[in-house]
Amino acid sequence: MAQVFHRSANAFARASIFGVVFALAVIAGVAYVMVRSNYATRIDFTPAQPVPFSHAHHVGGDGIDCRYCHTSVETSSFAGIPPTKTCMNCHSQIWTNSPLLAPVRESYETGKPIEWKRVYDLPEFVYFNHSIHIAKGIGCSTCHGRVDKMQLTYKVTPLNMGWCLDCHANPAKYVRPKSEVFNMEWTPPANQLELGHELVKRYGIQSKTSCSVCHR
Amino acid sequence: MADQVTQNQYVVTPPKEPLVSPKHDLTSVTERISSIVFTRTPKGWIGGFVFFFAITMILLVSVTWLFIKGVGIWGINTTVGWGFAIINFVWWIGIGHAGTLISAILLLLNQEWRNAINRLAEAMTLFAVVQAGMFPILHLGRPWLFYWLFPYPNTMGMWPQFRSALMWDVFAVSTYGTVSLIFWYTGLIPDLATMRDRAKHRISKVLYGIFALGWRGSARHWNNYQKAYLLLAGLSTPLVVSVHSVVSLDFAQSLLPGWHTTIFPPYFVAGAIFAGFAMVLTIAIPLRSFYHLEDVITMRHIDAMAKFTLLTGLVVNYGYLTEAFTAWYSGETYEQFFIYNRIVGPYWWAFASLMLCNVLAPQALWFRKIRYNLPALFVVMMFVNVGMWLERFVIVVTSLHRDFLPSSWAMYAGTVWDWLTFIGTIGFFMTLMFLFIRVLPAIPMSEVKELIAEEKETTEMTA
Numbered sequence: 001m002a003q004v005f006h007r008s009a010n011a012f013a014r015a016s017i018f019g020v021v022f023a024l025a026v027i028a029g030v031a032y033v034m035v036r037s038n039y040a041t042r043i044d045f046t047p048a049q050p051v052p053f054s055h056a057h058h059v060g061g062d063g064i065d066c067r068y069c070h071t072s073v074e075t076s077s078f079a080g081i082p083p084t085k086t087c088m089n090c091h092s093q094i095w096t097n098s099p100l101l102a103p104v105r106e107s108y109e110t111g112k113p114i115e116w117k118r119v120y121d122l123p124e125f126v127y128f129n130h131s132i133h134i135a136k137g138i139g140c141s142t143c144h145g146r147v148d149k150m151q152l153t154y155k156v157t158p159l160n161m162g163w164c165l166d167c168h169a170n171p172a173k174y175v176r177p178k179s180e181v182f183n184m185e186w187t188p189p190a191n192q193l194e195l196g197h198e199l200v201k202r203y204g205i206q207s208k209t210s211c212s213v214c215h216r
Numbered sequence: 217m218a219d220q221v222t223q224n225q226y227v228v229t230p231p232k233e234p235l236v237s238p239k240h241d242l243t244s245v246t247e248r249i250s251s252i253v254f255t256r257t258p259k260g261w262i263g264g265f266v267f268f269f270a271i272t273m274i275l276l277v278s279v280t281w282l283f284i285k286g287v288g289i290w291g292i293n294t295t296v297g298w299g300f301a302i303i304n305f306v307w308w309i310g311i312g313h314a315g316t317l318i319s320a321i322l323l324l325l326n327q328e329w330r331n332a333i334n335r336l337a338e339a340m341t342l343f344a345v346v347q348a349g350m351f352p353i354l355h356l357g358r359p360w361l362f363y364w365l366f367p368y369p370n371t372m373g374m375w376p377q378f379r380s381a382l383m384w385d386v387f388a389v390s391t392y393g394t395v396s397l398i399f400w401y402t403g404l405i406p407d408l409a410t411m412r413d414r415a416k417h418r419i420s421k422v423l424y425g426i427f428a429l430g431w432r433g434s435a436r437h438w439n440n441y442q443k444a445y446l447l448l449a450g451l452s453t454p455l456v457v458s459v460h461s462v463v464s465l466d467f468a469q470s471l472l473p474g475w476h477t478t479i480f481p482p483y484f485v486a487g488a489i490f491a492g493f494a495m496v497l498t499i500a501i502p503l504r505s506f507y508h509l510e511d512v513i514t515m516r517h518i519d520a521m522a523k524f525t526l527l528t529g530l531v532v533n534y535g536y537l538t539e540a541f542t543a544w545y546s547g548e549t550y551e552q553f554f555i556y557n558r559i560v561g562p563y564w565w566a567f568a569s570l571m572l573c574n575v576l577a578p579q580a581l582w583f584r585k586i587r588y589n590l591p592a593l594f595v596v597m598m599f600v601n602v603g604m605w606l607e608r609f610v611i612v613v614t615s616l617h618r619d620f621l622p623s624s625w626a627m628y629a630g631t632v633w634d635w636l637t638f639i640g641t642i643g644f645f646m647t648l649m650f651l652f653i654r655v656l657p658a659i660p661m662s663e664v665k666e667l668i669a670e671e672k673e674t675t676e677m678t679a
Binding site for chain 1: 425
């Protein structure tokens, strides 16, 4: 009786065992790309804005404080995107003929808001509050990166829940003195943990990780 | 050694009917069993397959509609949040348990009558678990997030709640499914090798050959095989007991009168084996006569299974009594009310039919005449199949629909989609069963041959 399988089938049989390892690696790789990669978390996401607004120019160059435009960041859950009126405070006087600013002038004339593209977009079941983070010594750059160096605003943090909880479980790693919150150039000192623990105590920061903190 | 043989002769029980017809030898039994697969597809098979495949399509349609519209197409409401999905889940998973009992527990107990029926029973287990496994996902309001039930490192920093019995269900059912599959496949390997060697066509030779994994039947193969098989049986035994206990904890873990009962774990397991044996017989009786398997599935097998059904049925009946007694004995208004409500409440008909199906009908199995009368036995088993479904209906619905707060009392009835989904799973189950019978040896050839060899040995020894 002829053999059913040729000798070479032995090699296939052995290889197929490693094929399982290979398949698992592929699954793990696909899962990584779909869930954890920058592609999935949209880190570096830089949408084209109706006006190519440059934080690098306004903050880094002109030295405008964050709160000049994002006025409600210390008092409200929403930091606020400045209305056209804020732009026109200056741009009614300077660069009045710039074609780049045409949408701003148009918005000012018609009263129709500029449709900015949102970079940091949380789902609606997350109730994020800016003011509490400012009040407890979390600086802008910790979550939004060096905005003062961004030509166009892009996303630097993944905003997934594990990332939030990383800080909420151990705030000392990230907290800074309240006076430095709006300082873009602040970097964590060598003794950050020591300082952090002291600030956590001083500001009365509670490590809040229960559902109702964010998912109301 | 010689002493022992003579001593044993005193305790030897009177010879039983043989488990394999004595006219069979090793060759003829292989011929007999493998011919079911190797002959041309019988017309009856085609008809049955087409019929059940069509019913499977009903399942696909109702599941699609469910995913489009949501669980609101079912009859569940805010009071009775668990309906057909859970009833069917428990019913199907229960059916699977006799398969493991036959293949694993009876192996440990050295019951040789399991040899001819274990393959069929294990296949039944596997296909029943497939049906059961669908319901926990289908009944989720957001079924596409079912994977949140698995503990895996995720970007949310979240893990499942390990204190919920529904979480344990995930582990219980997935482990049960996996172990049953491995056990069934391990048992199949020697037979797949036989099929490989007997197949005529090149393609089937190669296919059986791949799945036989190069089985040559050497002494070392058999030694390892027997050990592995026994170990798997030892693993499956606590598994089968714990799986349905975990399923029972879905209820017993809650505080609901009628659910919060400590007897549930053993009572559910007994019920599962009761339902499972009924289903094995429901399948084995027609299969046996259609394929003329009287010489390998003998009346002694049927008789033993019927006795097992009776035994577990009595345990279930004891469960009913205990439930009613403890309810009365507790002195708790709510506990007493749930029994009262079952008997004379709006679902009295379900309870009454349950008593008819599970308490009265199985008593017929006391009689040898019924156990040896296939049509009568089949009818009794159909009663049990229906009865065990009703039992889950009674437990789930009557406990939920009237509980602590009278202002949240409600009624429940399955909608057409509940029924179609349920009927669809029966179709899917039978479709898988038909495919199994057509492509794999439904009766383990190697194990039946073992019986023949042993039989020969004992006759030679006594001669």
